[in-house]
Amino acid sequence: MISGPTEAVEFIGIGKSFGSCRAVDHVTGNFSAGRIHAILGENGAGKSTLMKLLFGLYGPTEGKIRVKGTERHWRSPADSMDAGLGMVQQHFTLVESLSVIDNIMLGAEACSAFGVLDRERAIQLLEAELPSADLSLDWNRQVSDLSVGEKQKVEILKLIARKADILVLDEPTAVLAPQEISGLFSILKELKKQGRTVFVITHKLGEVFEHCDTWFVLRAGRSIASGEVHQTKVEDVVRAMVGTNLPPLSDLSKRNPGEARLKFENVSVKKTSHVLNNLSFEVRSGEIVGIAGIDGSGQAEVVAASLGLVSFSGEITVLGDVIPGSQSSDAAAKRIERLRNAGLALVSEDRHTQSLWMNESVQLNTGLGVDSTKSFFKNGLLQSKVWTTAVSNWLKSFDVRFPSLEISVDRLSGGNQQKLIFARELLGRTPRLIVVHQPTRGVDFLSIRLIYERLLEAREGGAAILVISSELDELMTLSDRIFVLCAGRKTGEFIRATDTARGAFDRTAIGAAMTSASPMTASEQSSRKQTEVSL
């Protein structure tokens, strides 16, 4: 279908600065047509920025981009789309309330006279372009009813409808179950066969070595190394990404669970349908329990129900306290405060809204909401000296890098923000039950290591730990037991094999459990959101 120069994209000394920060620093690289290229690097290494430069969402500060042999200066994404580029953002840019076909044609609508939409024609045009039946969907379904995997298809279809032959996918597998990941790559290989070029931004090496043709590593904005996948060893790529060898983790083999600190018995949460369905599990002191599952399978409700923030049926016991199935918001608040003082540490899913006060200082963020019996306030008055001393020590022991205590917390990197939260949650109280949700999303490798170590230490110290994550590797590294949530149900339970070393879980079986039940539709998910008060 596409012929021409073999180099689809060339970067020549390209750079991009935001203020004094160099996000991309003189990157040079060639990418040939008709292949799948993996763009690798840590969080904040500049992968997304580089691809946004290619796509014209940013203008470069210096350097040149050549696409199919021609030097290009985009004024806007519209330019690059005309030239055959297309990008799937990490956070989908779909209008949930509209149908699949409306989303696909948005911005390039098929219209009869006077701007009246012609959906029939749009569907015909699209079906003529379809590379494989795998990509077919019910065109009139509302996007909010689709599963995550289907939404991703819609995003890819948007590009195909615009005849894009260079496709960029930003972290496409972050939200998918293992089986869906293979499905995605089989579609991408289908596109490759037609001669299209695909860029995949990722930090997961497993899928790179399984599905991609070349790799290209960025670190701190610079191009570090690149090569053909079939000529490379995994360790070399890791070293290129991190810049050093990662320290090994402490041993997980000793396991002696004690009393149950968190217990769910036949818990159901019902909105328009069940978002948690008859769930039972317990987390004992001295063990780490992982919850696996695709995002939105009920994980958020497990946390919310444990705190008493949603109504539920069944019985939940947290640190010996029975949570009532429904209570006033004031009663819930009082109970949460009591539980937090009694040793409930909580690292929430969305750190920007649920764990931090973004435009306030590092000092305030580190001391807020810690055990209220600590003397940060006396007779309702703020004791700033006590506060400063405590907070400084905590930040130091978690190796949080910050220019000053006064600086706003949104100026810290993702890794430092997350370490700050862990410092507050683990040191601001005596942790007896630790609930962490997506503990390492958007965090660099070295910080991830530090967080893992601290969790393992807490396990040694007798804390009960619940880790909820969509990164299966993370759960397999940390957990003594893993159970899988799918559409609010427990669809599998796995215990770390004692005779083998780390990685002693059956990935395929877990993956199967993640997609076994029919997926919860997104409209069910969105109806779970508290009705916002709006104008």
Next chain:
Amino acid sequence: MNFVTKNISWFVTLGAVLLGFSAALLLAAVLGESPSLVATVLIRGAVGSATSLGYSLYYATPLIFTGLAVSWALKAGLFNIGAEGQMTLGGVAMAAVGILASGLPAAVAWPLALFAGFGAGASAGWIVAWFKVRRGVHEVLGSILMNFVSYGIAGLFILNIFRNPSSQNPETLPIGPGFELSQLSLIGGTSPLNVAFVFALVFAAVADFVIRRTRLGMNLRWSGGAPEFARRSGLSIDRETMRALAISGGLAGLAGASVVLGYMHKAREGFSAGAGFIGIAVALLGRGNPWGVIVAALLFGGLQKGSLDLDIDTDKISRDLAGVIQALIVMAVAARPVIEAGLRTWLERRKREAT
């Protein structure tokens, strides 16, 4: 240069004020009035004599209260645009107490009146909060509708229940002498400036202390700045919302003290004269900081006094020009973050090019 970059937000705020004034003067010119005359009248009217200055401070007094009220709610991320109605109810409550208990001595009387004013305003604020928390009605819509309801209720008291039958004006009977606040004659002249101005300053200082130094203030700001984080740490957002809007309403309820207790010694229909709405502008210009609120209230109080003279001293311009100036200032202040970011980038680029 460094000085400019460090204090850029204050410069932009100052710029917003100047922009508001110059645009309004331009409007005056378009309407065929000399801008220099308008400017002179405004300035002379505001600070031209001890009496003028006294009047400016008198007009600033309710604005400090309503500005504090709006700021207090803003700290919790809530927009209370019901200060006008709350102020009206507060003033009527003060008058009602002053009429019903007219024999009380001063030592008990005015604290009781202030308490009543605070209570009436707080009730109106609490109702708005109840509709928001329990019934999902956005506080902006709730408080606007409550304004109209408050005018009606106030009208019932002023025109029916406590009406002064021997007066031609729509006003209540006079309050007892113990309720009258004494005049302030610090700066000479003959203005209605009264002790309520000192109350306003005291309340601002207390509000500043509470917001910055106490758990109450911390929780107020936390519930507004990071509600999800606060909720997960054991703070009841509903309770904070109720408390914030009630206190905000109470502060607005006190705004009538200067007029009702300090000057008219009765409640007259429409005595609030828009102070509740100007309070929104005061709070936004003062950037939620009680000291900023005082400065902004003094500015707008002076503007209000100065603009009154426009009716008399110019042929074509009326006191309503003040509203235009305030509105433009609010718009410019609202755009401050964007303007600031733009300026920063520009300054940095110039610095880089220079080196």
Next chain:
Amino acid sequence: MELLIAFVESVMRVSVPLLFAAYGGLISERSGLANVALEGQLLLSAFVAAATVALTQNAWVGLGAGIVAGGLGGAVFGWTSVKSRADHIVIGIAFNMLIAGLIPTVCRAWFGVTGGTPQLQRDARFTSDISFFLAAVLVGGILWWALQSTRWGLRLKAAGDRPEALTVQGVSAGWVRIQASTLCGLVVGIGGVNLSLCQGSGYIREMAGGRGFIALAAIIFGGWRPVQTGLACLLFAVADAVQTMLQGKSIFDLAIPNSIVQIIPYVATLLLLAFRRSMMSAPSAINKPV
């Protein structure tokens, strides 16, 4: 029976400005622009229409001028909200303050008084309530159709729910919002003209009397959908008509104080809003900068 007909007529009459304000507001809100500036836009167009008629004695010129003024007001509100990236509510309130100050200022310069325009002759006004009402219904129908069947409607909804979906296609969501706000102003403008050239005989101070806010309540009550919003307007208009009927009446020889009668529409709006059954959600990206 006669009373009933009179009442229905009264409901239709008072619903006209509400309907236009609500349909205009619906356009703006669906594009993601939270609109508390409807009140100011009603006043602006009412004043400009009346002032134009006072100077030209031609109602049709007044209609045109009122609509154009509404559109300009909408454009200013939209542009300021989008470009400042500020809270739309702050800008909306400032816009209302601006109009509230601007009208009497201009009024004094042109007519010598701040209270309003001179009384307009009957033949320089519109006398047919029913044609305004039908026009409002027509606008509602067109809006309902256009939202689901046109490119304009598709992009409008995208700007309100997920502006990034437009941005990545090279369509400026901010521009969609500014256009929506302008169109909103044009539609609201017809409602303003109705106030000063049909229901009243000229402009008088604050003559919108909170209708802009009640229209906003109707949009929320109607779940941001055109048909339901129109019905909500009629419901609120009933409360207003009851209020008009009760003015100066007495029950069992006891005069009902006018102050209490006057608050009926606002209390009704507040209560209906509070006890509405469905909690349809607002456009997801409402009041979020693009």
